[in-house]
Amino acid sequence: MKRKWALLGIVPAVMAVLTGCEPLLVLDPKGPQAQTQAKDIMLSIGIMSFIVIAVFALLAYMLIKYRASKLPADYEPPHIEGSKVVEAICIGIPVIIVAFLSVVSVQSNNKVEAMPKGYEDQKPLVIYASSSNWKWHFSYPEENIETVNYLYIPTDRPLEFKLYSYGPITSFWIPQLGGQKYAMSDMVNTLYLAADVPGEYMGRNANFSGKGFAENTFNVKAVTQDEFDKWVKEVKATAAPLTEEKFKELLEPGHVGQSTYTGTHLAFMPAPEGEHGGHDHGSSDAGEHSEHGESNHNHH
Amino acid sequence: MKIDHSLPLEYSTEENRLKVLGFWIFLGAEIMLFATLFASYFTLVNRTGNGPAGADIFEITPVLMETIVLLTSSFTIGLGVHAMRLRNKKAMLSFFAVTLLLGAGFLAVEISEFVHYVHIGAGLQTSAFTSILLTTLGTHGAHVTLGIFWGLFIMLQVKQRGLTPETANKSFIFSLYWHFLDVVWIFIFSFIYLKGMM
């Protein structure tokens, strides 16, 4: 019995840790998308704790009241078929909860799939993020520069990531800025993020992609727009140009550390043209034929 | 073994009734199998890579031949089961023989069709589209091949042992299988060939 109560203690303990001094990454959002998700997570933890407590309480009550050792020896449990009212409650309350969560979920879906809230009127910075075993390549087409395994972003500006992969499916994830999305070899996924606060954030591939998966990470540095412009200028002045040979060398499987180039690989190796939507992108004929020319560049 | 004479021979024992039901459930699984193949086909149909599309390779004549042959065989096996119910062993065996011959004819046309596809550069490995096309057709073809051998074994047993509750049960179940293959072909004909040629 005592252990049951110890179980009950877990829920407050969870809440204490979640709100404690050292916040967990996902619950310490630094951008609007992550904020939406963290809010959903806390809301659902709250509602779910209520359900968990209700079940624990009912179980404890039944166990305390109806233990054989606490009942007279001649007690014969009655035959009870079930009651329409009780079952209506058992169905009704979960239906209400699920309906409520569904509304929240649908709203949040639209939020995380769209331009971040409060940033709608700004022109987003477009960054092509492509993965290869086991690296991330970040191309800034407008600035005409490319980085490997690190990301420089301006704060207070929406970011439009175009995700694809040279190889296995990977998942682009910066927990403090927002949830992840897959990068695949035959289509481009779009992920909108934004950073509210300057700082350094952890980014990684979250989807298992083979031997080098554990180290398939990248650093994210969020700086003000001014500093970002300065960085771009500096890169343009100092970095070597990215040639096709150099890029092919980079695509070879392995870990390469961070590096910076002028020019992007998009110039000689454009992103696959299939867009979005798992099921319907197969029917966009225009994309299909060139897509495959693209993927021939995969390393073997 | 209790034999209930008020029922057709193939249903006359408890074991027979179990087997017919079991086979219907098996056909349910087969429907899922082909449904999965069709779903994959529709997903991959436009993903032709460097290879040809359906409209480039489908030809109406062999396909129509296959369809007519297989539909006829479904009709003849129906007649075979009818003959079995009338306890006419000789007629039943003849109809089963015609059915299997038609099945073999179907296979012959299908094999030549496959050879033709490979010949014109639409082999199994050409593209996602040809892979799923040949796999779907091949799965159906493999079912027909298996069916021909199975049907042959059953005919031999009917010939040797006569029409007993067991052989009747086997023949009836085989007819269900054969009809099922016909239904699958109608879907292949409509949704792969006709739709592909349009």
Next chain:
Amino acid sequence: MGFFDRFAVPHPNPAIYASMVAIGLTVIAIVAGLTYFKKWGYLWREWLTTVDHKRIGIMYLISALLMLFRGGADAIMMRAQLAVPDNTLLDAQHYNEIFTTHGVVMIIFMAMPFIMALMNFVVPLQIGARDVAFPRLNALSFWLFFMGAMLFNISFVIGGSPDAGWTSYFPLAGNEFSQSVGTNYYMIAIQIAGIGTLMTGINFITTILKMRAPGMTLMKMPMFTWSSLITNVIIVFAFPVLTVALAMGTLDRLFGTNFFTTDNGGMDMLWANLFWVWGHPEVYILILPAFGIYSEVISTFARRNLYGYKSMVASMVVISVFSFLVWAHHFFTMGQGAVANSIFSITTMAIAIPTGVKIFNWLFTLWKGKIVITTPMLYALLFIPLFTIGGVTGVMLGMSAADYQYHNTMFLVAHFHMVIIPGVVFAMLAGLTYYWPKMFGFMLNERIGKITAWTIAIGTLLAFMPMFFSGLDGQARRMYTYSASTGFGVWNMISFIGALGLAAGFVLIVYNIYHSIRYASRDIGSDPWDARTLEWATHSPVPAYNFAVVPQVDSIEAFWDAKKKGHILFKGEYEKIHMPNNSGVPFIMSCIFFVWGFSFVFSMWIPVIISTIGIFACMALRSFEEDHGHYISVEKIEETETKLRGVS
């Protein structure tokens, strides 16, 4: 590459060599033991050729326990590797193979045979039947499963294990990124076992629909039988999808087709879709029979009828339908857009409603009951709170926007272990303890049993609760190592301690079996738990024909009514009983399947062709064979019954 090179392990290390030696020694010991004790004939006559559902059930049970230890060893290695940051116990390749085999073994070769064991043993008894509808097909199902499991398990000593995760996503699992034969093993071993499972599905649906005792209408079936019926319907509809997916994967790897490749129009996400169209119903295939066991156990030890029988049945039907409508929640992050995600998000959360109904019905079964806490009941009572935690986190994962943060993290790992371990493993252990006396005629030790249950429950909490936190802190799943600066160390160390607790629990189970074989009383009667359903109306252990006289049923709890209200179960005299004959064909055919699979894995086409012919020859043999079974005479029945009555 020389002919023999391909069989070498690509990434050998001392642990693998040690395993090779251990496997070799075990095989020699078994062969020598069987020869020394002259048990070959016994083994062949009584077990390898048996078509008796009870013996097949017991063989499933033994296989499941063996696989539990294989999968458990993998788990311990994984948790040990992650217990401290920057650990070098395992390298990346080895770790990848281990989490892959852990997943496959636990789901396909441990949980599946465990539920098959209980279904095989219990369902015919519970419906008052003499066997399943197709006894020989049942034997074939078992042996195909067994050979599939063996084929999968030799992978790590011959040629290398699969290393692309139990989900085996392409293109990672394709030839380009996974050159070793590991994934071939995955495709073919699961295919062989899957064919067996599909046959079981057909067999049990027919059995339950057609072979119930007179008077047992559908709505008078015990809840475990109901759950088995629905499970087998799901099997029949879900497994063909897996068959096709695995066939396509095999074609891609061995014949160069382009289903899931990155070239020529191949579509990697097609695999993910097909896999989860099977994979999500699969988790309900596991959990529904578990729910059935809980229903039996809770009702027996609350000494009350099951509360809300009709809504229990209805909720299972609803769950089975919904299980086919939620598969895309496994990849909300694929980029299918807000609309598709919203639909799958809602269907996913909706499954919580019927599941909740079941939880509340169990709670109300305790209401006004007279609760006796035995080992099976203890598992059931621990299941309710732990599974609730797992279940509500499932609802959280179902919210697709938030799932962008949970996906691929330890949070997800924590969720499904908190669902599967309390949900399925506790149920199987409860079922094992509950039905042990019916299977073997003696009970497992209650004191050790309860200590085991507590150990496993606490181990589960310690092992998996920390993962919720490390997941929210950004620890992705399937990482073989992490640096100290991430701060994941504490969580993973607690997990490791919990895993050791779980291991201790499973060792206790073995000890309990040993202890009870030696010391337990054999004089326990046929109904030691004072239970309510038909399986307890016959002797323990059960005679080959199950029931000397077919029972007559007129209520949900016919046996309870027979004990308490004077209902007469067995009317009429003994009559001769028709029983199926044993057959070696299922075993031999499955052995040929093993050779077929092994040759396929290594693309050895001549043996493939020969064994394919062998398989068809077995089928032809079966077609021509005339086998009318045999009869057990009335005298023989009387003799057996008198003897068993003496014992019990």
